[in-house]
Amino acid sequence: MPAVARRRVRLALRSAREATGLSQQDVAGAIGWSLSKLQRIELGEVTISPTDLRAALEKYGVTDENYIASLMEDAWAARRERYWTNPEYREHLPPGLLQLLQFELAATSIREYQTAMVPGHLQTAAAADATIGWFDKSLTDDERRVRRDVRLSRKRDVFEREGAPHYLLLLDESALWRSVGGLQVAADQFESLAEEAALPNVHVRVLPMDAGALMGSSGAFVVLDLSDEPDDAVLYRETYLRDELVQDPAEVGYHRDVFERFWYRALDEDASRALILARVYDLRARIARAACGVDGTPT
Template sequence: MSVARDDLPAVSRRRVRLALRAARERTGLSQSEVAKKLGWSLSKVQRIELGEVTISPTDLRAVLVDIYQLTDEALITELVEQARVARRERYWTAPEHRDHLPPGLLQLLQFEQAATSIREYQSTLVPGHLQTSAVVDATLAWFDRMLSDDARRVLRDVRLTRRERMITRPGGPDYLLLLDESALWRVVGDPAITADQFEYLAEVAQRPNMHIRVLPMDNGTLMGTFGAFVVLDLSDQPDDAVLYRETYLHDEIVEDAGEVAYHRDVFDRFWRRALDEEASRTLVLARVFDLRARIARTLGQDQGKES
């Protein structure tokens, strides 16, 4: 593991909880039996295995050695260190992020840094981290009754920071964006802002780790019923992945292996049905030219009326 991955509490918490569950299952013990042996409540064992709470390094060593009879000292030492990292969440997360970012996004920010590949499907808008600053402002303005000025500022800063990290970070993840064609026909802010956004998207699409495809509307009806989602692979192991979902009011990280795998499979099936990357970029640029032509026509008509 790289140093960066070792410093991510959400990733460390996931490693620990998966290792504990795997060790328990190897012994054949139930969660109730483990709780009884430790003198803990059943809910404590369940919440630790679900990743809802962390386990102290001391308790972790006791469980691994005394209950699960683990003898691999190197593995025990590694997991104990990860348990320490997992408990640093409060120190890793900026106070204003804790105050203004939803819980799923807080975890997503860490999983993005650990990801080896990211698959993202968006049915309505260009993803936040690929939005221009003007589009970020326009989209956040929709939440004028829900967000304070401080919350809007923090969300804006996070989107722009994520954009830099996802696109320019050395050794960044392989990023696959599947964008429904309908997103190209929505004007955000105004036609000029939208044209700038799509021009930027076409520029980003040329970077070696960025792969952007457009799913034609006549192929994307069923895909659209899933809503936006992101699958993040954290290593080359098929089960080492998480799912991020976001709706208008809520977001969540899903770690159920079956559900993550299902969404990855759906993504890959529709990825193959989408326009290839060159054709997708051409379509995005065609939309840019169309918007700029509309702007020019409108400007010419207005000038004609004034003369």
């Protein structure tokens, strides 16, 4: 998990520097680095070589050999990222999603808010095909294929592995009224979502449209906690063909607070599951009526 390793190294270095009271300028000058190099390392924009890591830790007075060895291993892991990532993923997925896939494997809890549709990793194969099909010519055939494969594998990798994180999904009610892929695909999708919501580590709540007007303006996002430490978390945001992974503690904390506020305004889990199933029954009734010629040709 190179992205996780890189984060551990950058947080450890920043914390060690701050403990000494030294500024970035002080450290860069003392070690012989440019200021921008140190800034980029602490922001996680670049990896650090084991040699540079040891020089920095020596400057900060870190002497615990076990701790140093652990950070050195993380530094090596981060620099080996190109060998650990599926080559097709590197070629066809946006950078934020590549990092998200790694953070998901290390997460202890995941909070996700979706405004328009069921999240990709909870989509059925047919719903994934319909959703990715929306991109029309914005994606190549290879990009479509890789995104589909990733959507279907993430459910297994995130929810079905040992030590799976607690997953909290806050779904805007409007998502239930979008028949992505037609009535049959939508009915199967919502039925699948209701089944996933029954898993012990999966918690799904529906935010009524009248209660979620303000929440909807924030856009979809995901907050991943990597430990019990509040600052040890990342934020993922995605819009159409662009995405980003944010590690600023203030920004992550703000989105976590927004999520928590609206989580308790949403329908509880039993009521949410009942609403999702009611939508399934409605869709299946419409399909049956259409098949009998009562209200036209099925969608």
